[in-house]
Amino acid sequence: MNAKIRILLVDDEAAFTRALKLNLEDTDRYEVSVVNDSTLAIDVARQIRPDVVVLDLMMPEMDGPEVAEAMRDISYLSATPVIFLTALVRKAEEKGLRKGDVATKYLGKPVTVAELDAAVAEVLRSRREES
């Protein structure tokens, strides 16, 4: 695998996405696109066709599961693995967690680069095994 893995990072916390993008790109294995307004996530995903989408579970306007749901309706995005980031506290988030059908992987915040790195490797591996 020579080409960099394209990650779409969707989180309304701009400072967090900036730091995480720096960290991920520092590994030299990832190319990270950031979206802070989740309503734009699908448009950006259409353009860049990410290998993995990292979604915050709770966001204003459109939350993580809703973005994932919308992705499933688009043929070339429907099989894209999703990693949810969650603060794992609120009821609304638990509901999202239980859905399970669209999710590939959940990571609790605060997340380390190593954890995210491992999660990306895992979802890509399981996707390869499926296809």
Next chain:
Amino acid sequence: MNRREQHEGTSRWLAMSSPRIFEVSALVLLLLVAAVDAIAPPEFSAVLLYIVPLGMVAWLGSPRSRWLTTLLVVVIWTMLFWFERSEHSWWLFFWIVIEKAVVFGGTAYLLGRLKQVLVEQRRLNRLLSDRVRIVEQLAAGVAHEVRNPLSTMLSGVEYLARRERADSERLLLQDMRSAVTRAELIVRDLSDFSAPLRLNFAAIPISTAIEQAAREAQSRANTAKVSIETNALPSVAARIDLTRTVQVLVNLLHNAIDVSVAGGSVRITAYVTHGSELNPKAIGPTSKLVAIDIDDDGPGIPEERMAQVFEPFYTTKAPGSGTGLGLAVSRRIVDDHGGLLRFTNRPGKGLRATLLLPMGDST
């Protein structure tokens, strides 16, 4: 029954004994009297004179009703005597009126008081459960809101730490990282304390949980120069959520280590005991339990403080070294396991923490 259920049970009971219960019982009483009046000989009708005022008291239920009842009794008996005055002396009339007034007035007063007490108790309970709910929501909200900035900080520190740095800067970043980790632990305690626990029970060898906990507590023990000694463990399984049980044990070990002097030791013993340990009123062994004792040589807990140790935010540790949530969270976890956590002072010998857990199906 865990704390939460107990609390809800109390509220249910109090909700039932609302003022409505007075109205219902008064109605039942009146119907009963009407029935008795219909089938009984005429003399029984006199009973009405006792029951109706009492029913009125219950019906009205306010402190004012005792005066109304007293007045009613006086009026009824005066009328009765007016119609039959030729047969009785006026002295007897006064005597009877005073007697009835005292009896009914007293009963009415007591009923009124009882109702007041119940209503007040119910109000306090509702207030308390509202408070608890608000605190829980607040804790969950804080935990959630704090995790996001923590994520940013952790990510930023990680990035900076990977660059070439002078030693002083490296140390600074290490400190920042451990500060973030500590804040995250506080948030975890806070959300464990406020959010419902999700437990995955399985029959797990007790040695697995103890050994894992001892490993996790080792670094704290090393820093404090305290040794963790594990006595020979019985090969039994407990029905537990491994992660949460380890969390409780680590918490107990940390507490024991914190009160130990350098060169001291913390001892872990495990054994099988009987269900009557959980419920001393139960006669004979109802079911088997796995008990884990953690002994330290610290100062113990003064008996008058014993009840407080499980209260959230109660801590004897220096500011910054304990959240005061550890034992509150531990107790919640143990409650949800159907187990028990208790402390006993070993005279002159420090403290013993005993964790009782239900035994697993397979051994």
